[in-house]
Amino acid sequence: MDCWGAWRMDGSSFADIEKLEADLWSAADNLRANSKLTSSDYFMPVLGIIFLRHAENRFDVATRQIEEDKAAGRMPKRKVIDQDYVRRRALPLPDEARFDWIMQMATSGDKPLPALVTDAMRAIEEKFDPLKGVLPKDYGIFEPQVLEDLMRLFNSEQIRQATGDVFGRIYEYFLARFSIQKAHDNGEFFTPSSLVQMLVNVIEPDHGKVFDPACGSGGMFVQSSHFIEHEGGDTAKRAVFYGQEKNPDTIRIAKMNLAVHGLTGEIGEAITYYEDQHNLVGGADFVMANPPFNVDLVDAERIKTDTDRLPFGLPGVNKQKKVANGNYLWISYFWSYLNEKGRAGFVMSSQASSAGHGEKDVRERIVRTGDVDVMMSIRSNFFYTRSVPCELWFFDRGKPKAQRDHVLMVDARSVYRKVNRTINDFAPEQMANLSSIVWLYRGQKKRFVALVQRYLHSINIETQGCEPPLQELESTLDSVNDKTSAFVKELQRCKLVADAEKEPILAAVTELQEADTAYRKDRQSLWKDLVAYRKGKNEKPPATTKPQRSALAAFTPLAERIRGLIKQIDLLCKLAGRISPLVASLLSDASDEVKEALPFDRRVVGRELKQLDEVRKSAIEQLRRGIYFHRQASWLLERFPDGKLVDVAGLVKLVSLAEIEAADWSLTPGRYVGVAPAEVDENFDFDQTMHDIHVELAGLNAEAVELAAKIQANYEEMVV
Known part of the structure; x- marks a missing residue:
């Protein structure tokens, strides 16, 4: 068996989910802040809302499956019973427990929303015996508007279309966040x-x-x-x-x-x-x-x-x-x-x-x-x-x-x-x-080889996927350059501006043009070689270790060139961003005559530069994914080149009971595997290291802001 697929190689497919999780938490936490409730007050009701929305999603999917099964003759055309839903891993929801029905009834004003949600929880418990006495019912602690905002948060189209895996992740994410806030028993309920x-x-x-x-x-x-x-x-x-x-x-x-x-x-x-x-x-x-x-x-x-x-x-x-x-x-x-x-x-x-x-x-x-x-x-x-x-x-x-x-x-x-x-x-x-x-x-060597094979396949997929974001990058860069070039032409003709004042802008434009030319040349050459790599013997990733090592070796110089291209893209965008401030500086103290002769809409250029930065991030992220999977395959084959278990210093060792007895029956791995020898890591992940530093800095900054707010609050209390 192969557990790999359970954790999804295509990590990019979860990028939107991770953003959704963070956005949902931030919004829900803001609602909590506005309601004067503590985490221990509201975390169970929030989990209940997630549960309620997901229950309806599953119910709707099961309903469609039942209809399809009836139409296809896979089940008799009879009255649908609760067990039909249970077999499809959905709760048989009564009307009063349907998320959409609750939201619709809340608008009528006949019954307050907290009471409607509480009734829904009771109705589900009556239908589903394992949940009796389990679901939260203390929605009266919420102001109706706060609860409505919370439910609307979990009623967006994106949430309504979410699958079971996505909802499971959201639920687990909220459990984790509540653990971080020590909302319940110091977070010990969540591993x-x-x-x-x-x-x-x-x-x-x-x-x-x-x-x-x-x-x-x-x-x-x-x-x-x-x-x-x-x-x-x-x-x-x-x-x-x-x-x-x-x-x-x-x-x-x-x-x-x-x-x-x-x-x-x-x-x-x-x-x-x-x-x-x-x-x-x-x-x-x-x-x-x-x-x-x-x-x-x-x-x-x-x-x-x-x-x-x-x-x-x-x-x-x-x-x-x-x-x-x-x-x-x-x-x-x-x-x-x-x-x-x-x-x-x-x-x-x-x-x-x-x-x-x-x-x-x-x-x-x-x-x-x-x-x-x-x-x-x-x-x-x-x-x-x-x-x-x-x-x-x-x-x-x-x-x-x-x-x-x-x-x-x-x-x-x-x-x-x-x-x-x-x-x-x-x-x-x-x-x-x-x-x-x-x-x-x-x-189980076959599983090991299959994993490396998937990494090699991902290299092909991810490098092929670089073309669209790079084209968008180049298109946006061309648009910025067109506006810059138009201004430069007028600047060169303008007699009202001294050559010394023109020089910084002209030098910056020349540097940008030279970098752009070098990038286009290297990009075209790299793409030609990547296409050749994908269409050659590596079109179908090899299924044995020796040709896998050859495939990795063939991609290694291409990975270095991709890293070089990433640096070029960063430089290009940095150079493109330098010109607008130089122009603004030139025009800030210029006469009206100069400003009229040299029209420059900084807001338009600013919007395009912002877009350029966004597509730069997208293109670089995609380029890095090919390198990333190359690194993963290298990590495996460098340590286990023949697909056989060997001792690897600092990582793994197969230890006999005699050795364990000699070590006073210790089962601490570090006591046996030793320390990896110091060496130059050719696959050192600079990008990941910089990411870690950025994460560390962001965390320290957030803590600094929080501490400053507490100090200010304490000071104000002392003054009062």
């Missing part, structure tokens, strides 16, 4: 999606019972469903989700999260240390979790006889008869829930992999089972409310005999993408690259 996806990539939960004993908002189940459906399966037929969570409000969020994705699951309210609601010991096909780290208040007396779930014993008890650290309770639970072929993937504190004393004893017993499969170190700042690093642990009770005396150690701390100053994540390609290491470990 960053890139970590969840990494867990899914490795354990591949495609069937059976999937259990999360610390399920939070249910993200593990949602990503498991994405994986199943990408593989062509029907989640409802392939998997059953079980969850356990101690916080009732978080359970509500989880059930809403499942419903907004068209899923259901059995989620019980329980403290997992003391309760096992689903009786799944030895019965789960997959276990996934992000448990609380380093809990030290677990009552040892209450759990000491739970040998079914703690087969390796307690990790250590203090004088107060409390477990000194709960990490190894969770680790033992995860192992015990698996059936004889089950897999587990979970997030754990980085302290746990080398902890001593009683924890080390438990770890030794677990390692000796041979079921520890993969260990992966993750750098800090992947969590929204915690800056600590972590590790991903993976068990495989059905691990092949030949691998049972080894553990794959992956140190992924140098692999990350900076989201903002305080948050990192994995780019989709980074996740795929790390996953491919596990594929090689499992002898």
Whole structure:
């Protein structure tokens, strides 16, 4: 199976979604600011509005499918029943729960909007038993106009046409943002999606019972469903989700999260240390979790006889008869829930992999089972409310005999993408690259080769896609140059302006023209060679490693020339932008006679320069995408040139149990993989580095503004 498609290679297709998410959050947050509500007041109602809009979208899609199935004879022409919608993963919505109906009724004034929305939530709960008592109903806290603005925000045409994946992303985005604001239990209900996806990539939960004993908002189940459906399966037929969570409000969020994705699951309210609601010991096909780290208040007396779930014993008890650290309770639970072929993937504190004393004893017993499969170190700042690093642990009770005396150690701390100053994540390609290491470990070379092949195919697609934005760039640049040239002709003829005053403008124009000529020549030559590259032996990307390396080598000089073209484009636009201020400076103190002789509409030129900057960004972004996928393919083939797992210093090492025993049973990857040798990185990502610096600076500036506002407010209070 290939998890790659679940994370979408075509990252540009999500660019608009990311902007939409940010715009929605900003608008919703502004509404909250105007309503005098705190985050803890309004986050559940906002999630409820997202849920309501998505429920209608799914209902409308299911209605069309039912009509099409009737017309095609795939279902009898009878009265539609609720189950027809449930089978199509849609809620059977009564009229009073339809988003459009609510908005229409609100205009009549017969009933206030908060009451209409509350009634809608009750109607859905009556129709759909798993949501009983789950949906928010406290819409009376909103002023009617504020609530109406919020609902209109989620009723745009773009939102009305959004698919399930898009709505799922929006829902998860809002969960993440609420986590950042610590709107609920310090954000612990939400595990960053890139970590969840990494867990899914490795354990591949495609069937059976999937259990999360610390399920939070249910993200593990949602990503498991994405994986199943990408593989062509029907989640409802392939998997059953079980969850356990101690916080009732978080359970509500989880059930809403499942419903907004068209899923259901059995989620019980329980403290997992003391309760096992689903009786799944030895019965789960997959276990996934992000448990609380380093809990030290677990009552040892209450759990000491739970040998079914703690087969390796307690990790250590203090004088107060409390477990000194709960990490190894969770680790033992995860192992015990698996059936004889089950897999587990979970997030754990980085302290746990080398902890001593009683924890080390438990770890030794677990390692000796041979079921520890993969260990992966993750750098800090992947969590929204915690800056600590972590590790991903993976068990495989059905691990092949030949691998049972080894553990794959992956140190992924140098692999990350900076989201903002305080948050990192994995780019989709980074996740795929790390996953491919596990594929090689499992002898799945074909998947590795197929991933490289897709990167090579993307190079062709993305470079071919550069033509339209470059043509638009050149057209806009020509328009700016035409106006500049017309002015320069008049300037050269004008006797009212001294040659010394003309010189800066004429020199700038000459420099622009020379840069433009050089760019056009290099662009034409590069395009000719790119076309030849795509139409030659690389037209169909090779499916074995040796010709793949040749294809990458052939593109490397073209990648350098693309980088050069990007610099030329930046220079061109910079030079084009220099002329207008010089002209304005010349004319600012000029006589009316000179101004009449040298007409120059700076506003028109300014608009075109603004447009030029926009198309410059678009063209450069597209050019960089071809280089980007070349870099991803190079990252893989430079480390694993033959498509076989090898030790890579600073990244990966296959470690024997004997080596682990010699290292005092440590499971910390960095202890084994070593440090990558210092070398000149020919594929150094300058653009990404500059982006990271820009993100860091933007974050610092935002914090500075916020602090300045607080200082000013405090000062004003003191003065008063």
